Amino acid sequence: MITKPKGCYDIYGKEGKYFQKINEVVDMLALVYHYQYIRTPIFESSELFHRGMGETSDVVKKEMYDFKDKGDRNLTLRPEGTAGVVRAYIENKMYGDAVQPVKFYYNGTMYRYERPQLGRDRELTQFGLEILGTNDPISDAEIISFGYQVYQILGLKNVKVQLNSLGDKESRLKYREELIHYLKPHIGQFCEDCQERLKENPLRILDCKVDKDNPILKQVPKTLDYLNEESKKHFESVKEYLDLLSIPYEVDPTIVRGLDYYSHTVFEFTCEIDGKSLAIGGGGRYNGLVELLGGPSTPCIGFASGVDRVALAMQQEGISLEDDRIDAFLLYVNDEEKKYAVYLAQELRLAGFRVETEYLGRSLKAQFKQADRFRASFLIILNSEELDNNEVKVKNNHTKEEEMVSINMLIYYLDEQLSLLQEECGCDCCHDKGEENE
Numbered sequence: 001m002i003t004k005p006k007g008c009y010d011i012y013g014k015e016g017k018y019f020q021k022i023n024e025v026v027d028m029l030a031l032v033y034h035y036q037y038i039r040t041p042i043f044e045s046s047e048l049f050h051r052g053m054g055e056t057s058d059v060v061k062k063e064m065y066d067f068k069d070k071g072d073r074n075l076t077l078r079p080e081g082t083a084g085v086v087r088a089y090i091e092n093k094m095y096g097d098a099v100q101p102v103k104f105y106y107n108g109t110m111y112r113y114e115r116p117q118l119g120r121d122r123e124l125t126q127f128g129l130e131i132l133g134t135n136d137p138i139s140d141a142e143i144i145s146f147g148y149q150v151y152q153i154l155g156l157k158n159v160k161v162q163l164n165s166l167g168d169k170e171s172r173l174k175y176r177e178e179l180i181h182y183l184k185p186h187i188g189q190f191c192e193d194c195q196e197r198l199k200e201n202p203l204r205i206l207d208c209k210v211d212k213d214n215p216i217l218k219q220v221p222k223t224l225d226y227l228n229e230e231s232k233k234h235f236e237s238v239k240e241y242l243d244l245l246s247i248p249y250e251v252d253p254t255i256v257r258g259l260d261y262y263s264h265t266v267f268e269f270t271c272e273i274d275g276k277s278l279a280i281g282g283g284g285r286y287n288g289l290v291e292l293l294g295g296p297s298t299p300c301i302g303f304a305s306g307v308d309r310v311a312l313a314m315q316q317e318g319i320s321l322e323d324d325r326i327d328a329f330l331l332y333v334n335d336e337e338k339k340y341a342v343y344l345a346q347e348l349r350l351a352g353f354r355v356e357t358e359y360l361g362r363s364l365k366a367q368f369k370q371a372d373r374f375r376a377s378f379l380i381i382l383n384s385e386e387l388d389n390n391e392v393k394v395k396n397n398h399t400k401e402e403e404m405v406s407i408n409m410l411i412y413y414l415d416e417q418l419s420l421l422q423e424e425c426g427c428d429c430c431h432d433k434g435e436e437n438e
Helices: 013-033 046-053 058-063 082-091 137-154 169-189 192-200 202-207 215-219 229-244 307-316 335-350 364-373 384-388 407-431
Strands: 043-045 065-068 074-077 102-111 123-132 160-165 263-273 276-285 300-306 328-331 355-357 378-381 391-396 402-406
Touching: 013 102, 013 123, 013 137, 013 307, 043 046, 043 082, 046 058, 046 074, 046 082, 082 102, 082 123, 082 300, 123 137, 123 307, 137 160, 137 229, 137 263, 137 276, 137 300, 137 307, 160 229, 169 192, 169 202, 169 215, 192 202, 229 263, 263 300, 263 307, 276 307, 300 307, 328 335, 328 364, 335 355, 335 384, 335 407, 378 407, 384 391, 391 407, 402 407
Parallel strands: 328 355, 328 378
Antiparallel strands: 043 074, 065 074, 102 123, 123 300, 160 263, 263 276, 276 300, 378 391, 391 402
């Protein structure tokens, strides 16, 4: 038997419904926040990610799916979404568009070669946002607000916003020097990767999964203490706008994010799963990335969230989704009735009703049981003689009452009855499985 690759999963059934719900909320908010949809290739030139994410990053050094195609070109399955969006921005000269800034959102699969574990797979799904072309702190606050609202609408209760600033290039270099000075006498107490990071990019030591509980890090210098006046002003403005938008946050000087391109604002969203804090999203400002990849100097900010992790958090919190009951099930016995069932199902579906019918030629009794499995609100029982009179029998699967309804009035009847059912019973009752029909 051929099986799926390690670290990849088939998303369907209940889990698939969580993915659908998350996508639905993201699409809805993107519309009202006025973000354009963008889709970039699943694989790109390896150079894009090596330059964009930094040669010293763990993703580039350890986790990328690099390969050569038949033309001997170096390609990589995308490990994140920002670099591809920036490449598209530069290649399509969007910096010259009349409408600025440019605001994008995306939703797609990413690939990282790492040890599969809870909420961390080799194939993962992310949605993300990018605002390119503005350094105004309101864009920082807007991006954070968007992510927070997604989680709120989905019903997550214990989401935390953790906020920090790395400052501009000048502030970051000043902090880097102080961090090296502090860590150098103790570096032998850190993992081999961190010992290399001290030479290449010491900020990554603060983001290390192995040494995150090392007591040396408890007294590490804070980035906020090394911000110049301009960087302090930017960060204070971001916090002011978040307060204005009623977005709760905690300033956490340990948040540095894992990629080289971040500057100024950085942030993470976390929630509790099985008593442990799990990052479900994060991002920050990357004012130098467009220029690094060959474009003009362009201030930008972005955010990405793991759909897989958000779905996991929703399930752990016991968040239930809209029930998958159907509005009506069409039952029939003979071929003439079957043909009409096919036609009527199409008409009802086009009118917006959720409808199912029989596909396996089962007995009428078995069809009643199938309708109960679907938790159908109404049963439409087709009978050849009644069809000749332009009528069908409709059975309320909750009250068990039956009524003959003119086919010409069926759509109006179902619409009215479903509205009454919702008013009288509410969603909880409507979702209850009806007793099996005999």
